[in-house]
Amino acid sequence: MSEKKEIIDKYIDETNKKNIPDKLPAIATRAKMLIYPNTVIPMFVGREKSIKALEESLEKYENYIFLVSQKKIEEEEPKVKDLYRVGTVARIVQLSKLPNGDYKVLVEGIKRAKIKKTVESKKIFMFEIEMYNSDLKTDKKIEALVRKIKELLKKYMELTKKFPQEAILAIEETSEPEIISDLVASIMPVDLDEKQKMLEIQETKKRLEYELEILAREIELLEIEESLESTVREKIEKNQKEFYLREKLNAIKEELDGKEDDEIKELQQKLKEGDYPDFVIKKAEKEIDRLNRMSPYSAEATVIRTYLDWILEIPWNKKSQDNLNIKEAKKILENNHYGLEEPKERILEFLSVRQLSKNSKAPILCFVGAPGVGKTTLGKSIADATGRKFGRISLGGVRDEAEIRGHRRTYVGAIPGRIVETIRKTGTMNPVIVLDEVDKLGTSFQGDPSAALLEVLDPQQNKDFTDHYLELPLDLSEVIFVTTANVIHTIPPALRDRMEVIYISGYTDIEKFKIAKKHIIPKTLKEHGLTQKEFNISDTAVKEIITNYTREAGVRSLEKTMAKVMRKSALKYVQKNKKINITVSNIHKTLGAAPFFDSKKNEKPDIGVVTGLAWTAYGGVILDVEVATITGKGRLITTGQLGDVMKESAKIALSLSRKIVEKMDKKYCEEFDKNDFHIHLPEGAVPKDGPSAGVTLTTAIISSILKKKVRNDIAMTGEITLRGKVLPVGGIKEKVLSAYRSGIYEVIIPQSNEKDVEKIPEEIRRKIKFNFAKEILEVLEIALIGGVENENK
Known part of the structure; x- marks a missing residue:
């Protein structure tokens, strides 16, 4: 079988040799x-000479051409002496012309050949060649090779992992020494001289031995490279690998278009053009450098980009100019708010001090008052008056x-605080x-926000306020902080101490x-698209709404x-296209029945019934305190939803009443x-809760014991002690106004609250008779018809 194959191969070889001309055009290759x-x-x-050689091959030499390599690849116009002597006879299989005039040629290698004689070298390379005979003998050594x-x-x-699986299968199916030899020679990544x-090696056996040496050498180098790469890969941590990949990516980008990452460039430009303190610039440069070294798709890169956006958007050195025109500021405050004289005066004081001294620190104002009295909008008016944001x-x-x-920043989704x-x-x-x-601040396992406000x-301290997210000092010393609260006692003392409290009464x-x-x-x-030509509401209707349809310290319900x-x-206007007039006579048709009616004073004096004054979040109200004595064992019964403090006041009032009547006459005991x-x-x-009903409760109990009637045209308020002292209470203005609305024009209030009377509008103050009491006996003398002096005697 082997002999038969050799005969066939020899026949094919001789046939090919006869068909190939002894003289062929040549192309000098430089790959x-x-x-x-x-x-x-x-x-x-x-190249022009090579294209002409192609044309010559196609026209005269049955697509055969001689391919021989240049000794120096960079040589543009090689001579015959610049070419190797041995090349390959090839056949042009396919030819296509490219748009730039070059040709793409698919060639099939046929035979090794050497240059015997140069026929022409000016227009084209034309050589007389001598082909190498195939070594068809196969022995055991060749088979082993x-x-x-x-x-x-x-x-x-x-x-190498560069070859498809099909190539490996093709090698396994091939056993021809010549084919294997040429395949190895074509794929080996060696220098041109070795190629x-x-x-040039004509003998197949020697060529196989030489290729075996090269293969063994290349495999050894690949194994060493793989070993080194595996060792390095084990030592490199994740961030180092990302750094390597990032650098490699940058190198590729620079190689392609020489441009840096647009986002990094934008951040650097923003930092360069912005007005930032040195410590912010230093921190930003450090973070930009970190961002530049890591993959843009990593989670940490997103965190850094968000952080840079924050620190570069904070107005570190930007300040608005204060409006120090006192007259203009006063005009703005008057236009925005009616009343509220104390807060307005305090704002004007601040502006005056700023005008005289540029180093004055911003105040911490705390407006305390009922809902709807304008605490928040007063803060907006401060901004308008000072020209600040x-x-x-x-x-x-x-x-x-x-x-x-x-x-x-270590937490997922971290952001700066609200400040x-x-x-x-x-x-x-x-x-x-x-x-x-x-x-209304709360506390939980997540910390105490009121304690965090201490620094703010x-x-x-707030000159160097540090936010946990920014980790950079922020100067808050020039910020005007205005706090608002409904009540003062729920604010922690340490926090309250840092604020200047301004009470805003109803x-x-x-x-x-x-x-x-x-x-x-x-x-x-x-807001509703109406004009005075289309709508009118009378003054009496407005007063009716204030009196009977809203009951509050502020004006929020009034606005609603x-x-x-x-x-x-x-x-109605859209339906009738007629001017709408709202009067006190038709207001109930628009709003329905009035939900509130002011309490009226008692029709006549009565025993054990006293009119007290109380404060609520909606303003002042009058309350009738009723005391009835029933057969029993000296127990105290309270009804009417009394809170703990008021229950304690009732106990004090009972004990004090017993003490007072014992001094009058033992029979009352x-x-x-x-x-x-x-x-x-x-x-x-x-x-109902609070201590201010002490004097009212005491008066009612003593009235029921002495069987003396209490005046129905007088109201009272004040805290009481076991010694009979009358202590001051809050909400005097609201309480007096409630008495006035109810038709009561005489009140008893603690002596210590005399200063609060000045806050009551003058037109009401003139119509009210004020009795200031230090002790409970003074209250009883005024409130009880007939007094208690006769009883003491």
Whole structure:
């Protein structure tokens, strides 16, 4: 079988040799990839001499051409002496012309051949060639060489991982020494000299031995490289690998277009053009450098980009210019708010000090008052009057300290605190920031936000306030902080100590009327698309709404009720196209039945019934305190939803009453032993608490013991002690106004509250008779008909 194959191969070889001309046009190749027999390889032809050789081959030499390599690849116009003497006879299989005029040629290597004689070298290379005869003898050594080369070649392909599985299978199916030899020569990544040497070795056996050496050497180098790469890979940590990949990516980008990452460039440009302190620039440069070294798709890169956005958007050195024109500021405050003289005066004082001294620290104002009295809008007016930006932070229900100080960057989804967020939003370092509902801060396992506010609101500390997220000092010393609260006692003492408390009492009916006429009605008219030609509301109707449809210290419900009137009037106007007039006679058709009616004074004096004055979040009210003595064992019964403090006041009042009547006459002592005292406050569904009913309760109990009637035209308030001292209470203004609305024009209040009378509007103060009491006997002498002097005697 082997002999038969040799005969066939010899016949084919002789046939090919006869068909190939002895003289062929030649192309000087300058690629490291030489063309060997038994291979099909594409090549590009662009030089004029080579293109002419192609044309000559196609026209006269049956597509045969001689391919010989240049000794120096960079030589553009090689001579015959610049060419190797041995090349490959090839056949042109396919030819296509490219748009630039070059040719793409697919050639098939046929035979090794050497240059015998130069026929022409000016227009084209034309050589007389002598072809190498194939060495067709196969012995056991050649078979062993082929087997070993196939084994090493397969291993080489697996190590390089550059060859498809089909190529490995093709090698396994091939056993021809010549084909294996040429295949190895074509794929080995060696120098041109070694490539040429594999082409020039004529004897197959020697060529296989030489290729075996090269294969073994290349495999050894690949194994060493793989070992080194594996060792290095084990030592490199994740961040180092990302750094390597990032650098490699940058190198590729620079190689492609020489451009840096657009995002990095934008951040650097922003840092360069912005006005930032040195410590911010230093921190930003460090973070940009870190970002530049890591993969843009990593989670940490996203965190760094967000952090850089924050620190570069904070207005570190931007401040708005204060409006120090006192007259203009006063005009703005008067236009925005009616009344509120004390807060307005305090704002003007601040501006005056700023005008005289540029180094004065911003105040920490705390407006305390009932809902709807204008605490928050007063903060906006401060911003308007000073020409500063305005920001608002709602603290109601905040339980997490991080809401103030920010989250540390180690946490997922970390962001700065609300202080930093508001500074960024306002765009200046000296805005007016209102901290709403500071009395409703909570505490939890996440920390105490009120403690975090200590640094924010302390003028001695907030110059270097540090947010946990930014980790950079932020100067808050020029921020005007305005806090608001409904009550002061729920604010922690340490926090309250840092604030200047300004109490804002509720509005009187007269003040509400003026606010409605000046602010609320024009505003709601505009909001509902009405004009004075289309809508009119009488003054008496406005007063009716204030008196019987709203009951509050502020004007929030008044504004809502007025908006309701406007909506219904707008509907009527659209339907009838006729001017709408709202009067006191038709207001109930628009709003329905009035939900409130002012309490009226008792029709006549009575025993054990005393009119007391109370304060609520909606303003002052009058309460009838009723005491009845019933047969019993001296127990105290309380009804009417009394709170713990008021129950304690009732116990004090009972003990004090016994002490007082014992001094009058011993016969009254029996009344305490054989009777129970039932104290009741009407409107039992409404919770009532506070110490200010002490004098009222004591008066009612003594009235029921002495069987003396209490005046129905007088109301009272005040805390009582076991010694009979009358202590001051709050809400005097609201309480007196409630008495005035109820038709009571004489009140008893503690002597210590005499200073609070000045806050009551003068037009009401003139109509009210004030009795100032230091002790309970003074109250009893005024309130009880007939007094208690005769009893003492």
